Amino acid sequence: MNSTYATDRLALAAAQTARLSSCTMKLGLVVVLTVLCPYTFAQSVNQKEVEAVYPDAYALYLNLHQSPELSGHETQTAGKLAGRLRSLGYDVTEHVGGEGVVAIMKNGAGPTVMLRTELDALPVEEKTGLPYASKVHTKDDSGRDVSAMHACGHDLHISSLVGTASVMAHSKDTWHGTLILIGQPAEETITGAKKMIEDGLLTGFPKPDVAVALHTSNEFPAGKVGVLSGYRYANADSVRITIFGKGGHASAPHTTIDPVVIGARTVLALQSITSREIKPGEAAVVTVGYFHAGTKNNIIPDQAELGLTVRSYKPEIRKQVLDAITRIAKAESLAGGAVREPLIEHYESTDAVYNDPALSQRLVPILESALGKQNVATAEPIMGSEDFSYFIAQGIPSFFYGLGGANAQRYDQAKAAGQSMPSNHSSLFAPDAQPALRTGITSEVAVLRNLLNGSAEDLRQNLAKTAGAR
Numbered sequence: 001m002n003s004t005y006a007t008d009r010l011a012l013a014a015a016q017t018a019r020l021s022s023c024t025m026k027l028g029l030v031v032v033l034t035v036l037c038p039y040t041f042a043q044s045v046n047q048k049e050v051e052a053v054y055p056d057a058y059a060l061y062l063n064l065h066q067s068p069e070l071s072g073h074e075t076q077t078a079g080k081l082a083g084r085l086r087s088l089g090y091d092v093t094e095h096v097g098g099e100g101v102v103a104i105m106k107n108g109a110g111p112t113v114m115l116r117t118e119l120d121a122l123p124v125e126e127k128t129g130l131p132y133a134s135k136v137h138t139k140d141d142s143g144r145d146v147s148a149m150h151a152c153g154h155d156l157h158i159s160s161l162v163g164t165a166s167v168m169a170h171s172k173d174t175w176h177g178t179l180i181l182i183g184q185p186a187e188e189t190i191t192g193a194k195k196m197i198e199d200g201l202l203t204g205f206p207k208p209d210v211a212v213a214l215h216t217s218n219e220f221p222a223g224k225v226g227v228l229s230g231y232r233y234a235n236a237d238s239v240r241i242t243i244f245g246k247g248g249h250a251s252a253p254h255t256t257i258d259p260v261v262i263g264a265r266t267v268l269a270l271q272s273i274t275s276r277e278i279k280p281g282e283a284a285v286v287t288v289g290y291f292h293a294g295t296k297n298n299i300i301p302d303q304a305e306l307g308l309t310v311r312s313y314k315p316e317i318r319k320q321v322l323d324a325i326t327r328i329a330k331a332e333s334l335a336g337g338a339v340r341e342p343l344i345e346h347y348e349s350t351d352a353v354y355n356d357p358a359l360s361q362r363l364v365p366i367l368e369s370a371l372g373k374q375n376v377a378t379a380e381p382i383m384g385s386e387d388f389s390y391f392i393a394q395g396i397p398s399f400f401y402g403l404g405g406a407n408a409q410r411y412d413q414a415k416a417a418g419q420s421m422p423s424n425h426s427s428l429f430a431p432d433a434q435p436a437l438r439t440g441i442t443s444e445v446a447v448l449r450n451l452l453n454g455s456a457e458d459l460r461q462n463l464a465k466t467a468g469a470r
């Protein structure tokens with residue numbers, strides 16, 4: 001504990017005592033108070049606590065931003081995270097599901113709460129012009145030379161988690177239970193969460209009662225967070241359709257079965273799923289992202305291949321869309337006289353990220369008191385996907401909130417001009433790291449202190465009230 005911390009802890013203790021005495025005066029009995037005000041200790045985040053850890057967290061951010069590693073290759077990043085958490089007193093296990101890091105701090109009886117950060121960066125060449133812009137070149141999994149950039153802000157998530165880990169480790173009198181911090185690799189390829197679970201994350205370590213994560217974007221200016229109860233990210237399904245025709249000379253179409261024409265009809269018919277089959281008001285996306293066929297203009301090819309991205313929120317809508325894709329693809333091949341049924345491969349998928357309504361209801365006022373009411377906005381559902389859904393699918397009630405990343409001035413200018421700021425994954429994505437990092441740490445500490453309080457049973461009962469409402 002450094003001297004700044006000692007002063008901060010004294011200030012926090014004094015603030016808590018003040019709250020305690022006012023509560024005591026009203027209720028008379030300390031015993032009654034501990035029953036009726038179970039969260040008295042848990043809700044405050046002293047800004048001095050955040051400032052005490054901020055310089056190290058920001059230095060880590062700058063370091064990570066300049067040393068991005070691609071999905072599945074986060075060796076140095078995981079090592080930096082593990083080393084820092086170990087030095088803070090966490091019990092750290094590395095190489096869980098590849099480069100995954102699991103850090104645990106047990107602090108008496110109480111709930112088990114997991115906070116997650118991702119570790120990976122993207123094959124994007126940074127063009128932000130920032131003095132700390134990434135200049136990293138590496139090879140991707142297919143051996144191609146690529147640039148690497150933290151274009152999704154995972155560096156901000158890691159440094160925020162480390163700052164939070166430090167505040168929590170230095171203030172063990174403000175919470176009780178088991179805190180699990182995880183560094184998840186390979187989020188961008190939606191494989192990391194699954195691998196960590198398969199490698200025993202939820203069986204070899206205490207199983208979380210609740211899981212928490214944040215994600216930065218330019219949806220909100222830095223300093224704000226965005227919260228949404230219910231669906232936040234979509235079910236994502238990748239579908240590949242191979243159409244089997246009969247190739248030949250382009251000048252003699254009557255001797256062939258043209259898979260390009262069947263494919264073209266299939267693409268158009270697929271668009272009628274969302275416009276004609278899905279109930280208006282329900283969300284679904286069917287995009288044909290590629291259509292590969294042929295090599296030369298005077299050859300009718302044997303095959304055509306369509307690559308689809310399919311998005312939805314509700315499980316029944318997901319099923320309806322996927323069933324319709326199969327039906328249409330088969331029917332168009334039949335109509336075009338294809339030599340056999342198309343091959344329909346469902347090769348990648350992840351579930352929707354669903355924010356537990358009771359958890360959202362409980363945590364919104366906590367965030368409002370930590371950040372100011374004006375800094376807690378309502379987020380919108382997004383058709384993007386996130387493999388954090390794997391933890392939710394394991395029955396862990398979850399809270400996934402948005403961390404504002406946009407520079408406030410540029411955000412206002414863009415809004416006034418009717419423009420949007422660079423999105424995640426853009427080579428120009430440049431979060432306003434300093435205010436965003438402070439907000440990340442403040443919000444995470446506030447959320448964790450609120451959840452790591454009372455008994456695990458109370459927390460489960462609190463959340464069970466809305467179970468089944470989904």
Ligand SMILES: [Zn+2]
Pocket residue numbers: 152188424425
């Ligand atoms: Zn991303």
Ligand SMILES: [Zn+2]
Pocket residue numbers: 118152153154187215
């Ligand atoms: Zn991301």
